[in-house]
Structure formats: C-alpha cells, structure tokens
Amino acid sequence: MEALDYHAEERRKAEFDVEEMKIVWAGSRQAYEISDRVARLVASDPVFRKDNRTMLSRKDLFKDTLRKAAHAWKRIIELRLSDLHWGMFIPAIKGQGNEEQQQKWLPMAYKMQIIGCYAQTELGHGSNVQGLETTATFDPETDEFVIHSPTLTSNGQDHGVHGFIVQLRSLDDHLPLPGITVGDIGMKFGSGAYNSMDNGVLRFDHVRIPRDQMLMGVSQVTREGKFMQSDVPRQLVYGTMVYVRQKIVADASCALSRAVCIATRYSAVRRQFGSHNGGPETQVIDYKTQQSRLFPLLASAYAFRFVGEWLKWLYTDVTQRLQANDFSTLPEVHACTAGLKSVTTSATADAIEECRKLCGGHGYLSSSGLPELFAVYVPACTYEGDNVVLLLQVARFLMKTVSQLGSGKKPVGTIAYMRRSEHLLQCRCEVERAEDWLKPNVILEAFEARAARMSVTCAKNLNNFPNQEEGFAQLATDLAEAAVAHVQLIIVSKFIEKLQQDIPGKGVKRQLEILFNVYALSLLHKHLGDFVASGCITPKQGAIANEQLRLLYSQVRPNAIALVDAFNYTDHYLGSVLGRYDGNVYPKLYEEAWKDPLNETVVPDGYHEYIRPILKQHIRVARL
Numbered sequence: 337m338e339a340l341d342y343h344a345e346e347r348r349k350a351e352f353d354v355e356e357m358k359i360v361w362a363g364s365r366q367a368y369e370i371s372d373r374v375a376r377l378v379a380s381d382p383v384f385r386k387d388n389r390t391m392l393s394r395k396d397l398f399k400d401t402l403r404k405a406a407h408a409w410k411r412i413i414e415l416r417l418s419d420l421h422w423g424m425f426i427p428a429i430k431g432q433g434n435e436e437q438q439q440k441w442l443p444m445a446y447k448m449q450i451i452g453c454y455a456q457t458e459l460g461h462g463s464n465v466q467g468l469e470t471t472a473t474f475d476p477e478t479d480e481f482v483i484h485s486p487t488l489t490s491n492g493q494d495h496g497v498h499g500f501i502v503q504l505r506s507l508d509d510h511l512p513l514p515g516i517t518v519g520d521i522g523m524k525f526g527s528g529a530y531n532s533m534d535n536g537v538l539r540f541d542h543v544r545i546p547r548d549q550m551l552m553g554v555s556q557v558t559r560e561g562k563f564m565q566s567d568v569p570r571q572l573v574y575g576t577m578v579y580v581r582q583k584i585v586a587d588a589s590c591a592l593s594r595a596v597c598i599a600t601r602y603s604a605v606r607r608q609f610g611s612h613n614g615g616p617e618t619q620v621i622d623y624k625t626q627q628s629r630l631f632p633l634l635a636s637a638y639a640f641r642f643v644g645e646w647l648k649w650l651y652t653d654v655t656q657r658l659q660a661n662d663f664s665t666l667p668e669v670h671a672c673t674a675g676l677k678s679v680t681t682s683a684t685a686d687a688i689e690e691c692r693k694l695c696g697g698h699g700y701l702s703s704s705g706l707p708e709l710f711a712v713y714v715p716a717c718t719y720e721g722d723n724v725v726l727l728l729q730v731a732r733f734l735m736k737t738v739s740q741l742g743s744g745k746k747p748v749g750t751i752a753y754m755r756r757s758e759h760l761l762q763c764r765c766e767v768e769r770a771e772d773w774l775k776p777n778v779i780l781e782a783f784e785a786r787a788a789r790m791s792v793t794c795a796k797n798l799n800n801f802p803n804q805e806e807g808f809a810q811l812a813t814d815l816a817e818a819a820v821a822h823v824q825l826i827i828v829s830k831f832i833e834k835l836q837q838d839i840p841g842k843g844v845k846r847q848l849e850i851l852f853n854v855y856a857l858s859l860l861h862k863h864l865g866d867f868v869a870s871g872c873i874t875p876k877q878g879a880i881a882n883e884q885l886r887l888l889y890s891q892v893r894p895n896a897i898a899l900v901d902a903f904n905y906t907d908h909y910l911g912s913v914l915g916r917y918d919g920n921v922y923p924k925l926y927e928e929a930w931k932d933p934l935n936e937t938v939v940p941d942g943y944h945e946y947i948r949p950i951l952k953q954h955i956r957v958a959r960l
C-alpha cells in the first residue's frame with residue numbers, strides 16, 4: 337500500500353528540482369551523501385530513540401545521553417566514520433598547546449582515552465576574562481604549578497590569562513583527585529536540552545600539576561620560573577577562534593532550518609476559518625501574516641547556510657595566512673566572525689520562538705519538537721561570547737576603521753566597502769518601482785550606505801565626549817546597532833556572491849534569487865528606521881520595498897514545502913509530530929498524548945487524596 341502523504345499536492349506545486357537543491361544546501365554532492373547516510377543510520381538505530389526524553393528524570397536522561405554518546409563512538413569506529421567535531425577541549429589544545437603538547441595530548445583525546453572540558457567561566461566572571469580569579473603559581477622547587485581558586489596565594493606578578501591541562505578525575509575509578517571539587521552546576525532551562533549533560537562546577541584547592549601542563553603554544557614558563565612569550569606569534573590562537581565561530585554559524589543555520597521546516601509543514605496542514613459552502617477551511621500558510629512571519633525565517637536559514645559556507649573558506653584562508661606570518665587580515669576577521677556569531681545566533685533564537693507561535697497551541701507541546709529545540713539553542717546567545725559584548729567588539733573595530741580612513745590604510749575584506757565611504761555617505765537610492773528592489777546591486781548599495789553612515793555618525797558623536805571611553809559607554813546602544821548593520825551587510829553580500837556562482841538544477845537558482853530578495857527586503861523592512869533616518873532611502877522607497885516583499889511571498893508560497901524538504905531532515909532528526917514529512921499530524925498528536933504517564937490511569941493520582949475531600953465536604957460559609 338502506498339504511504340499517505342498529506343503534503344503530496346504541495347510537493348507537486350514546486351517549481352524547482354528539490355534533489356538539486358538538497359545538494360546546494362549540503363554544500364556539495366559528497367557532503368549531501370555523507371549527511372544523508374549518517375542521518376539514516378542514526379534514525380534506524382533504536383539506541384538513538386529520543387521520543388521518550390521528556391519523560392525521563394534528570395538522572396535517567398543524563399545516563400541515557402551517556403549511553404547514546406558511547407554507542408555513537410562505537411559506531412564511528414565500526415563504520416570508520418571520520419572525525420566528529422569536538423567542542424572545546426581539542427580546539428583548546430590545538431590552539432594553545434605547543435607542538436610537543438599537541439603530540440602528547442591530542443592522540444589520547446581523539447581516541448577518547450581522556451575526555452576533557454573547557455573550564456574558564458567562574459561564578460563571578462565570564463565575559464570579563466581578565467577578571468578571572470583562579471591562579472596558577474609556579475613553584476620552582478618542584479617544577480610544578482599550584483592551581484588554586486579563589487585567589488589566596490600569588491607570586492605577586494600577574495601574567496594574564498593562560499590555559500592549563502588539569503586532570504580532574506582518576507582514570508581508574510573516576511573519583512575526583514585530591515584538592516578537586518567537581519560536580520554539576522544544577523538544573524538548567526527547559527526539559528531535556530542541556531539537562532541531558534552536566535555543565536561543571538569546579539574548585540581547585542592547591543592542586544599541583546607539572547609545569548609542562550601549562551599550554552605553552554603562545555607563552556611559556558621556563559624551568560627557572562621565567563615567563564616568556566614563545567617565538568610563535570600570539571595571533572595564532574585566532575585560527576581556533578575562527579574555527580569555533582564558523583561551527584557556531586553553521587549550527588545556527590541547522591537549528592533555524594529545523595524550526596522553519598516544522599513550522600512550514602504544519603502551516604500547510606493546519607486549517608482555520610474561510611470555509612465556503614462546506615468546503616475546506618484556509619491553510620494557515622495562505623494567510624499573508626503567516627507568510628510575512630515565516631518566509632523571512634526560511635530565507636534566513638538559507639542566508640546563514642551560505643555565510644557559514646563562506647566562513648569555512650575564511651578559516652582556510654586565515655590558517656594559510658597565519659602559517660605565512662601574514663596577520664594583516666586578523667582584526668577584520670576577528671570582527672567579522674564575532675559579529676556573525678552574534679547576529680546569527682540571536683536571530684535563530686528569536687526565530688525558533690516565532691516558529692513555536694506560528695504553530696499555535698500545538699507548538700507549545702513537547703511533541704512539536706520546538707520547546708526542546710529552543711531550550712537547547714538559546715544559550716548560544718551567551719556562550720562563546722555574550723552577543724552584546726561581541727557586538728561592542730565589532731563596533732570598536734568599526735570606529736577604528738573610520739578613524740583611519742584618511743590615513744591611507746586601506747580597509748580589507750568585509751570592511752572594504754568603507755574605501756568608498758565618500759560615495760556611500762552621499763549616494764541616493766534610485767528605486768522608483770517595486771521591481772527595482774529586485775536588483776542585487778541596488779540592495780547591496782542600500783545596505784552598504786546604511787552600515788557606513790551609521791558607523792560614521794557614531795564616530796562623529798564619539799567626538800562630543802571628553803574622552804573615547806566615556807563616549808563609548810554612553811553610545812553603546814548606537815554602536816551595537818551600527819555593528820548589526822555591518823554584519824547584516826556581510827550576510828547580504830555573501831548571499832549575492834553565492835548567486836554569482838554556477839548553480840545547476842531546474843529552477844534552483846531562481847528560488848535562491850527569490851529567497852535572497854525576501855531575506856534582504858524583510859531586513860530592510862524591519863530596520864526601516866535605520867535606512868530612512870540615515871537618509872539611504874526615502875520613506876516612499878521603503879513603502880515600495882514592502883510592496884515588492886508581498887509579491888515575493890506569493891512566489892515563495894507554492895515552493896515552501898519543497899524548500900524545506902531540501903534540508904533533507906529525517907523525521908527522527910526533526911523529532912516533531914507537527915513537522916512530519918507525510919503531514920499526518922492529528923492521529924499522531926493524539927497517539928503522543930496517550931504516551932504521557934498522567935494518562936496511565938483514568939483517574940489521576942492525587943484525586944482521592946486532595947480533590948475528592950474538597951468536592952465532598954460540606955462547605956461552611958463563614959461570616960466575617
């Protein structure tokens with residue numbers, strides 16, 4: 337019997353080759369084949385079952401996650417799959433360790449003979465790394481460091497923040513070693529999500545480690561206790577930073593596309609109002625308000641995917657330059673990756689919540705998959721640099737660039753547009769009709785002009801303060817907004833570069849052009865105040881952009897289901913009744929409800945104890 341597909345009609349409407357779009361989304365045919373194979377392997381393996389997660393206690397959830405991780409590791413070895421992406425421990429050794437240390441620690445870490453974490457944040461300090469209080473004091477008599485928290489002892493000299501490898505637990509019985517207090521920080525946001533793992537709480541009480549366990553890639557302490565910078569330039573650590581941020585941006589496109597896939601499929605199944613003569617009600621995806629909330633998110637998922645792809649290239653480029661002792665692009669790369677981390681993660685966190693609302697009341701059910709996705713995703717706005725703190729770093733870079741404009745120092749890479757600041761500060765947008773807003777060069781210039789003008793205005797306003805730091809503190813909000821404008825320009829320009837490539841497949845490029853226009857014009861609409869206030873466009877041109885956006889939504893509509901099918905997500909990966917590939921939502925929602933332990937008895941536990949006595953009592957009306 338042929339399987340039911342409630343989305344079949346939607347899929348027939350698609351105007352492009354979905355299989356080809358899957359390859360564009362994955363980045364290459366090979367990447368597509370690998371991700372498809374791994375996703376199917378995981379989906380068909382009962383150990384990776386996840387439909388019961390929200391019913392498990394914290395301890396069972398944690399243990400179940402360990403079981404899955406161990407099984408995943410076993411399967412990776414059995415099937416000879418290549419590297420997993422390791423979060424922070426391995427990148428820290430790679431980025432901060434010297435060659436000898438890398439040779440010693442990395443093979444063990446890759447084989448999981450040692451499992452590490454990255455412990456930097458303290459209760460008192462996260463963003464302000466210089467404010468960390470744990471100390472490492474060198475003892476020349478024993479050739480050891482004494483690691484201690486909080487600050488009690490010191491040799492009187494502060495040499496800044498450095499990485500150390502400290503063994504926390506015994507490799508035999510997993511007990512914490514002497515002087516180490518280690519545990520879990522406590523229950524975290526949401527059910528499932530980060531509660532499936534332990535985020536550590538850790539204290540050191542005069543813990544001694546050999547001197548060579550200080551990560552000595554960029555600075556070192558000699559046998560005599562002399563602190564020295566190594567010959568290797570400090571900037572080398574930036575390679576690791578670009579790698580980690582590139583991964584975070586790629587994760588943003590995954591989380592966002594996952595939420596959008598659920599909301600789009602459900603919006604095509606869900607019907608409300610509009611029935612004529614007993615006919616079917618309107619699919620909610622046909623409401624313009626639904627489209628104007630959903631389609632920009634769909635377009636953002638593609639935009640983040642492409643900028644993430646470009647970041648992979650940037651990582652290779654930076655690595656090659658660093659090896660050749662060329663540090664010229666580092667400030668720009670640092671600002672660009674910090675900004676992209678901030679903007680893509682904030683947008684994704686907001687988008688997941690919007691997708692929950694787009695699914696109405698059912699979006700609030702755990703079985704929609706959205707609550708856990710939200711809980712898992714939102715800390716990305718905080719870890720690896722708080723998003724606001726990162727934007728302010730970008731703003732500092734922008735202010736420096738503006739201040740150097742007259743000096744002959746040419747801005748490079750993603751800030752190269754500032755070379756044309758004279759033009760961008762006075763150019764006029766030439767849009768007269770709605771279709772003028774479809775031209776990539778028109779959009780690009782509007783975004784460049786907005787970013788340049790906001791930065792230059794901030795730089796001018798800073799001069800009104802007695803000193804730069806005071807100005808920076810007072811104007812922080814404007815500066816963060818200027819940084820957002822700069823980063824959105826980067827995303828828009830990388831989408832344009834993607835469209836300039838050869839993209840095969842019937843109708844594929846056309847769909848991407850439509851999505852590009854939706855992405856850029858919806859941003860323009862959202863930030864209309866910036867564009868108009870900085871004089872980049874007139875209010876009328878803003879209204880015309882909105883008109884064009886409405887037309888674009890109608891073009892996305894018939895392709896919406898196919899555009900989310902192109903993500904190639906298995907039902908197992910989505911973990912959502914609402915986002916099922918076949919759209920068979922209602923019977924499955926009903927089935928899910930009966931799995932809840934509350935439904936194990938028809939009379940809930942607690943009724944006889946608490947509710948019945950109230951119902952059966954003779955209520956005495958008291959006179960006050």
Ligand SMILES: Cc1cc2nc3c(=O)[nH]c(=O)nc-3n(C[C@H](O)[C@H](O)[C@H](O)COP(=O)(O)OP(=O)(O)OC[C@H]3O[C@@H](n4cnc5c(N)ncnc54)[C@H](O)[C@@H]3O)c2cc1C
Nearest residue numbers: 454455456457461462463530715718719720721722724725
């Ligand atoms: C799920 C999760 C996993 C984590 N994993 C790790 C890990 O493995 N290892 C590790 O070491 N740490 C980890 N962390 C900690 C994380 O890196 C820090 O929480 C993060 O760097 C933010 O620092 P903070 O907590 O000090 O925030 P704060 O800096 O205290 O932020 C509080 C508020 O102050 C604002 N703020 C701070 N400074 C400024 C400023 N200069 N100007 C304007 N506003 C400012 C922020 O925007 C924010 O709104 C993890 C955190 C989470 C949530």
